[in-house]
Amino acid sequence: MLIIGIAGGTGSGKTTVVNQIVQELPTDEVCVIRQDSYYNATDNLSYEDRTKINFDHPRAIDFDLMVAHLTALKAGEIVDQPVYSFVTHNRTKDIIKTHPRKVLILEGILIFNSERIRDLCDIKVFVHADADERLIRRIKRDINERGRDIEEVLTRYQTTLKPMHQQFIEPTKNFADIIIPNDRYNTVAVDIVRTVISNRL
Ligand SMILES: Nc1ncnc2c1ncn2[C@@H]1O[C@H](COP(=O)(O)OP(=O)(O)O)[C@@H](O)[C@H]1O
Numbered sequence: 001m002l003i004i005g006i007a008g009g010t011g012s013g014k015t016t017v018v019n020q021i022v023q024e025l026p027t028d029e030v031c032v033i034r035q036d037s038y039y040n041a042t043d044n045l046s047y048e049d050r051t052k053i054n055f056d057h058p059r060a061i062d063f064d065l066m067v068a069h070l071t072a073l074k075a076g077e078i079v080d081q082p083v084y085s086f087v088t089h090n091r092t093k094d095i096i097k098t099h100p101r102k103v104l105i106l107e108g109i110l111i112f113n114s115e116r117i118r119d120l121c122d123i124k125v126f127v128h129a130d131a132d133e134r135l136i137r138r139i140k141r142d143i144n145e146r147g148r149d150i151e152e153v154l155t156r157y158q159t160t161l162k163p164m165h166q167q168f169i170e171p172t173k174n175f176a177d178i179i180i181p182n183d184r185y186n187t188v189a190v191d192i193v194r195t196v197i198s199n200r201l
């Protein structure tokens, strides 16, 4: 199995890049694991308390479960990937049965922050977009798709997103084998990653 890690700040375009890569590959040859699925389960907290979680800090992520699932997939086992809701700020009761494939794509803001995850990745890709571009995309996306309002997005940006990005995400660019500049749609870079994958299939 070839494990490709795709990291980058919020709104850099990771999900979009993953979708562009995946849509050109046969469905039975690739599986996707998303960091969002591994936010800690917080059933014990009220909705009010969940809104106060710092979702951009590594301790918000259940890296033990993520490592266990990646290790199981590498060993050929099927795993139950949790499904996360950005509206309730919690895991839902659903799961995605994730089957081991020749290529596994792991995507998320903080994945290269964990040495255990870095060691599991064969290729590390960092998607870069400037902070102002990422904030604009985040405002639009979170209002349209994640049930937020402008006040929520901007407050979260100032209090956690920006400082956490500088402390925990941007420095992990140094671990990347490939950096994709993504202020604009970068089809050339996506094609290069696809070629690397095709060569390994
Ligand atoms: N290169 C790009 N140029 C303009 N908009 C983009 C680009 N890449 C992604 N987007 C848009 O920005 C938003 C965030 O992209 P997304 O892929 O969800 O980022 P991430 O997964 O890194 O948070 C989405 O609405 C997406 O359509």
Ligand SMILES: Nc1ccn([C@@H]2O[C@H](COP(=O)(O)O)[C@@H](O)[C@H]2O)c(=O)n1
Pocket (backbone or CB within 6 Å): 009, 010, 011, 014, 015, 036, 039, 055, 056, 085, 086, 087, 088, 089, 090, 108, 109, 161
């Ligand atoms: N309940 C949550 C959980 C996470 N977030 C934000 O999501 C961002 C990571 O996802 P991307 O698709 O943008 O990479 C991260 O910056 C968290 O702040 C959230 O808003 N609510």
